[in-house]
Amino acid sequence: MNNSRSQSGENTLRNDKQIDDLLAKMTLEEKAGQMNQVGSSKSDITDLIKTGRIGSILSIKDVKKINHFQQIAVQQSRLGIPLLIGNDVIHGYQTLFPIPLAQACSWNLELVEKAARIAATEALREGTSWIYAPMIDIARDPRWGRVAEGAGEDVFLAGQIARANVRGTQRAEDAGKHKVAACPKHFVAYGAAEAGKDYNTVDISERTLRDIYLPPFQAAFAEGAYSVMVSFNEIAGIPSTANRFLLRTILRDELGFTGVAISDYYAIGELLAHGLASDMREAALKSIQAGIDIDMVSDAYIDYLPELVRSGAVDEKLVDEAVRRILVLKQKLGLFENFHMEPAAEISTDTKEYRETALQLACESIVLLKNEGALLPLRPDQKKVALIGPLGKDKASLLGCWKCSGSADRVESLYEGLSAVMTSEPEFVEGCHVLNKESASFKQAIAIAKKAEVIILAIGETDAMSGEAHSRAHLGLPGRQQELVEAIHALGKPVIAVLMSGRPLVTPWIAEHIPAIIQAWHGGDRAGRAIAEILCGRANPSGKLVLSIPRSEGQIPVYYAHKNTGRPATGKGTTQFEEPFRSNYLDIPNSPQFPFGHGLSYTTFAYNDLEIKTPSLTAVENLIVTVHLSNTGARPGIETAQLYVQDLVGNITRPVKELKAFQRVALSPGEQKTIRFEVPASTLGFHDIQMRYQTEPGDFKVWVGPNSAEGLEEKFTIMAKRAAFQI
Ligand code: BGC
Secondary structure, three states: OOOOEOOOOOOOOOOOHHHHHHHOOOOHHHHHOOEEEEOOOOOOOHHHOOOOOEEEOOOOOOHHHHHHHHHHHHHHHOOOOEEEEEOOOOOOOOOEEHHHHHHOOOOHHHHHHHHHHHHHHHHOOOOOEEOOOEEOOOOOOOOEEEHHOOOOOHHOOOOOOHHHHHHHHHOOEEOOOOOOOOOOOOOOOOHOOOOHHHOOOOOOOOOHHHHHHHHHHHHHHHHOOOOOEEOOOOOOOOOOHOOOOHHHHHHHHHHHOOOOOOOOOOOOOOOOOOOOOOOHHHHHHHHHHHHHHEEEOOOOOHHHHHHHHOOOOOOOHHHHHHHHHHHHHHHHHOOOOOOEEEEEEEEOHHHHHHHHHHHHHHHHHOOEEHHHHHHHOOOOOOOOOEEOOOOOOOOOOHHOOOOOOOOOOOOOOOHHHHHHOOOOOOEEOOOOOOOOOOOHHHHHHHHHHHHHHHHEEEEEEEEOOOOOOOOOOOOOOOOEEEEEEEEOOOOOOEEEEEOOOOOOOOOOOHHOOOEEEEEOOOOOOHHHHHHHHHHOOOOOOOOOOOEEOOHHHOOOOOOOOOOOOOOOOOOOOOOOOOOOOOOOOOOOOOOOOOOOOOOOOOOEEEEEEEEEEOOOEOOOOEEEEEEOOOOOOOEEEEEEEEEEEEEOOOOOOOOOOOEEEEEEEOOOOOOEEEEEEEEEEEHHHOOOOOOEEEOEEEEEEEEEEEEEEEEEEEEEEOOOOOOOOOO
């Protein structure tokens, strides 16, 4: 028996009633099957599909195999329910874009959305229906390797980027036949892992949870994300996988999320190691009670759910709710209508557009950190350029931490990029390896540098040094790279450092001594070309940091939206013994090396005439602010103007600054524009002493400027009620 299965094997399921009818026909084993996800290497997969014991498959990218499995599910299983095919498409499928941390530095929401749509389109054409992205964990600890996968430290920006990614992913389609589900992850506060170690304990207050870690998820749900992935970590002693308060009270009741909640990889099984369950049966029990709909690869649901229901330990209603959500998802994605995916080769793919988008995003992700004496840009006909460093010809590292179906063959190295953009090829030598301390070409590097007029250093981390389970305690340049940089600097020639990494590196010596520094991250397929275009001024840098760069690992976490404390350090930073009994260090300033929002251009911008159009307003009105922004340099450029506020007195303490709006503005030389910001006062709130979200009446400061440390300052007041004489 099946539901209106057509002769071709297609299975239609169009409305709620049909879903209810299908649910009514299912045995407990078939229900547990829908809630069971297996890895693609599972040995008895075909039999499990035939007997309805699998609802989804993880990490399979072969479209022929996917179509084969779908055919078995739809045509040979009793109820003919198609499978969900889930993959980690984090920053590209075949066309690799910069890592998400880098993409966020573009602050270009349309472009991030476009990249997500391209990635999802490529994935869909190879049979993927479910994408485990975006990762929207706020991350303020660059030791954590997964900072590479997110949008950085800021709540507002992360929410905007989350929305752009969900939009892009869920708007991908193949001539209207199928859609892709986004899966924002990891719910929640995974980025708050103690000491930056992956999977580590999290212990944060409920207010921090609500004000910092939940808002990006709210944003993703507001954008219509079809699913969510639950995080590995515990919060205050309860792993998210078994946390009813998180998954039922907050996720379902408060946020009203109706999509599918999937566990992270083997996270139900990991409840044993957490010490929260004594066996897999108990782990399954606690997870279904908490609200996990799909068990990712731990087999706990398929093995124990039927018995747990039969014994009365689990109310079948919980299982039915989960299965219903899964069937609705399959219906929304068009899988019941048509499970067959056209192999990519049979569809024309505009790869030119994809590669151009990858180049534009790679360019816009790059952050010019320092440019003393306008050393950059170089002239394209600059002679005697030496490219030195282990990442100069490296392609694989530029792909970044989630390669998916990408390939190093498609990547343009920095050497290739420079050779294409400059009139003559640079002379290249590695100098040293990234990790390995031995180096055959150190001396040769010095010899080549001696003959050069300008030296470009290609240094940083390999792709394998960030991402999941790739945390680092020391964030300096690994291997002998620092030694190489110092030896080359000692020659007294113009030196440009190009930092390629999956996280902010801690390189205070370079920040002080090297005149020009470019943070190029791991920029994907077109990274080398993008860096070369920036170095030679074909593109003007516009990226701005989304994660503060520390001066020292000892400052971590260092982020701009910190609290003032009762003994704030005053001035621009705190040096040794100058300010005793303040919240500071004896040995280094409080400020980061480079602040959140920082990023230079080859032109200059001036901010003038900040005007508050609404000096007093109520919590239901909009704050309206204008500022004049002008391009005071000689090149066209793009500036991201940032608006920050501070709520001066609250019934709980508030951060010293919070980003509430930004605008990317393109200006020609000499051009001036009036920028107008409209910020709903309702977004200036927080969870108060009674844990209610509200915008409190009172005085605020507002800044508009080029980064979190600079800007024009003004004030406004939020009133309890508008005074009677005002309309
Ligand atoms: C990661 C997730 C990922 C999942 C499936 C886990 O280890 O934490 O981000 O989506 O594996 O590959």
